[in-house]
Amino acid sequence: MIGVLYVNTLPTVPVDAFSLLVPILLALVSVTYIAFSKMLGTHHSYPQGEQSLSKTCFDVLVNILDQQRKKIAISLSNYNTQPNKSRPPPIPMVSLRPGDRTHDKEYHENQDKFLTRCLAEAGPVFKLSMHHLQIIVVSDEYIREMFLNENFSNVDALNELMGVKTFLHMLIKSGKNNDARIQNSIILEHLTPNLGKYQAEMVGALESALVKEFRLSTEKVYEKESQGGKERLVMNPVAIFESMVGKSTSTVFMGAEVANNPEVLETFVMSMHDFANVMGLNDLDLPFWRRWLNLKLNYFNNPLKRRVQILAKAATPVILERRQREARLINESADAPEFLKQRPHDILQKMLDRFDEYGFIDLEDICGHIMLLILTSVHTTIDASTAMVYYLAAYPETIPVLHREQVQVLDAIQQERQQERSSRLEKGLEVNVDLLDPAHDRDLTSAALKRMIHLESFQREVLRCRTEALTHFHMARKETLLSNGMVIPTYSMMLANLTSTHANNSAAHGPNPGEFQPWRYVGTHKTMTKVGVDYLPFGMGKHVCPGRFMASQQSKTLVSLIVSKFEKIAFHDPSQAAHVLRTQYGDVSKPALVFTSRE
Numbered sequence: 209m210i211g212v213l214y215v216n217t218l219p220t221v222p223v224d225a226f227s228l229l230v231p232i233l234l235a236l237v238s239v240t241y242i243a244f245s246k247m248l249g250t251h252h253s254y255p256q257g258e259q260s261l262s263k264t265c266f267d268v269l270v271n272i273l274d275q276q277r278k279k280i281a282i283s284l285s286n287y288n289t290q291p292n293k294s295r296p297p298p299i300p301m302v303s304l305r306p307g308d309r310t311h312d313k314e315y316h317e318n319q320d321k322f323l324t325r326c327l328a329e330a331g332p333v334f335k336l337s338m339h340h341l342q343i344i345v346v347s348d349e350y351i352r353e354m355f356l357n358e359n360f361s362n363v364d365a366l367n368e369l370m371g372v373k374t375f376l377h378m379l380i381k382s383g384k385n386n387d388a389r390i391q392n393s394i395i396l397e398h399l400t401p402n403l404g405k406y407q408a409e410m411v412g413a414l415e416s417a418l419v420k421e422f423r424l425s426t427e428k429v430y431e432k433e434s435q436g437g438k439e440r441l442v443m444n445p446v447a448i449f450e451s452m453v454g455k456s457t458s459t460v461f462m463g464a465e466v467a468n469n470p471e472v473l474e475t476f477v478m479s480m481h482d483f484a485n486v487m488g489l490n491d492l493d494l495p496f497w498r499r500w501l502n503l504k505l506n507y508f509n510n511p512l513k514r515r516v517q518i519l520a521k522a523a524t525p526v527i528l529e530r531r532q533r534e535a536r537l538i539n540e541s542a543d544a545p546e547f548l549k550q551r552p553h554d555i556l557q558k559m560l561d562r563f564d565e566y567g568f569i570d571l572e573d574i575c576g577h578i579m580l581l582i583l584t585s586v587h588t589t590i591d592a593s594t595a596m597v598y599y600l601a602a603y604p605e606t607i608p609v610l611h612r613e614q615v616q617v618l619d620a621i622q623q624e625r626q627q628e629r630s631s632r633l634e635k636g637l638e639v640n641v642d643l644l645d646p647a648h649d650r651d652l653t654s655a656a657l658k659r660m661i662h663l664e665s666f667q668r669e670v671l672r673c674r675t676e677a678l679t680h681f682h683m684a685r686k687e688t689l690l691s692n693g694m695v696i697p698t699y700s701m702m703l704a705n706l707t708s709t710h711a712n713n714s715a716a717h718g719p720n721p722g723e724f725q726p727w728r729y730v731g732t733h734k735t736m737t738k739v740g741v742d743y744l745p746f747g748m749g750k751h752v753c754p755g756r757f758m759a760s761q762q763s764k765t766l767v768s769l770i771v772s773k774f775e776k777i778a779f780h781d782p783s784q785a786a787h788v789l790r791t792q793y794g795d796v797s798k799p800a801l802v803f804t805s806r807e
């Protein structure tokens with residue numbers, strides 16, 4: 209991070225002083241650390257092969273020193289060769305509001321208003337001073353260039369800002385060289401194609417968690433007499449959605465037997481909180497050295513490593529039991545269809561079945577990879593689903609429309625299945641109980657969800673309107689030319705300006721794109737998962753979110769269950785409504801809601 213700051217300001221700042229400062233600072237820290245360790249008697253020479261805390265710490269520091277040295281050398285060489293080239297157009301810095309020293313405050317006051325001012329003053333590519341960094345912001349079509357050019361990397365940006373790679377690599381033993389590729393392959397090959405099969409389990413898990421958590425959350429609060437107990441105040445509604453998504457994701461990833469373990473549920477829900485604490489994600493004003501120190505200390509006491517062990521411990525007896533069951537079926541010479549029917553189909557089982565193909569080392573390694581899946585999937589889905597429920601509260605007219613649509617779709621499906629049964633009976637054909645059981649006529653299947661076009665439009669519109677306007681950090685791996693001739697220097701930090709594509713873009717979104725219009729996409733083919741430069745909650749290009757289909761199905765089911773059980777949702781304090789309708793980095797506001805049940 210220091211490297212980025214200094215390198216970005218090279219042309220105007222005396223580079224020698226700063227470039228020396230970085231290694232000196234780090235050398236000082238390492239020397240002080242070793243001196244301290246010697247004083248405390250912790251800096252020993254260990255027999256070969258044994259890694260001491262101080263040696264590892266020293267190695268990390270030497271490594272960082274070396275990386276900083278290389279970066280400074282590359283930047284200097286780039287800078288020194290500049291005068292020979294024809295000078296590219298400079299990237300303008302947006303003026304500061306009188307009295308402000310950075311752009312943070314003005315941005316947080318009104319994201320779209322501020323970015324509209326930036327576009328008018330500086331054009332589609334400009335510099336801002338935010339988050340303790342100098343950041344290059346790209347708008348409109350230049351966002352596509354940022355996503356599609358491999359010289360700009362999201363993973364490298366997160367790694368540079370937070371050292372996230374090394375920290376996450378401590379959780380796994382295999383597949384460290386191809387970041388996110390094992391997760392991508394599991395999602396693409398095993399999760400997404402089977403979403404229809406997982407749906408019944410997801411509905412069961414979401415519904416049972418909703419009923420249980422709703423009862424627990426409202427126990428100590430009032431029930432309004434006037435409504436005959438139908439109105440309930442929930443002080444922390446997010447806790448309900450955390451349990452719902454945690455329970456349903458753990459069931460899909462590890463099977464119901466493992467997911468029933470309370471420690472596993474806690475791991476699914478809390479891992480991202482641990483991660484955010486270590487990375488200092490909830491406090492953007494944390495000085496860089498505190499963030500760095502926090503991370504280094506947690507290398508040796510990684511809270512997520514303990515959570516991985518919890519998953520492995522909970523999975524062990526279940527896997528043994530599965531093996532015994534399989535052996536029994538083989539002994540009993542069960543036929544192939546029966547054998548396959550009895551086989552668990554959760555992601556854990558798929559990973560065990562392809563143990564060699566993926567090159568896993570042991571069960572803990574598999575659980576480490578599941579942890580990486582948890583970190584990408586659970587919190588993001590909780591966050592999106594929570595936003596959808598807050599939008600239901602802010603726009604109460606949406607609930608009757610979504611409820612009516614749900615009833616109509618389920619009525620139609622029930623009727624179709626009834627007709628199919630009658631027609632088969634008339635023709636003297638057998639009725640397949642597995643496929644046409646009347647008890648499942650009104651299930652919230654993925655086919656039923658696909659017919660709910662108002663729900664689809666509502667979800668896409670919520671994500672379009674609430675996604676942070678400056679988002680998707682990318683770092684330039686090397687000096688890169690944009691199509692407008694501007695040069696992005698190596699190690700620059702970049703952000704996409706979504707105001708230009710999400711909020712100020714009537715060509716893509718129709719009239720009044722600055723307003724929330726829940727039915728904007730009804731009758732179009734624009735679903736929640738269809739990404740493009742005009743809709744970027746899931747990114748785009750090679751690293752586009754592969755889990756968005758599960759996220760969509762899960763959040764649709766969650767919202768459907770909520771509108772089927774509650775006829776009205778309202779903010780306990782209406783003045784808080786506006787505050788939660790737009791994401792703000794590091795913001796954890798969770799206003800209380802009043803739910804009015806249908807029964």
Ligand code: HEM
Pocket residue numbers: 355362387388391392395399581584585586588589592745746747748749750751752753754755756758759
């Ligand atoms: C509403 C929920 C979700 C949102 C908003 C979301 C958003 C994102 C974004 C913005 C990225 C980065 C894309 C880029 O760099 O271009 C991403 C990547 C990723 N997401 Fe999601 N995500 C969600 C749910 C999920 C779920 C449920 C899973 C897993 C089942 C998942 C798995 C991943 C993985 C593995 C990556 C890394 C892809 C790569 O680097 O190639 N996400 N997601």
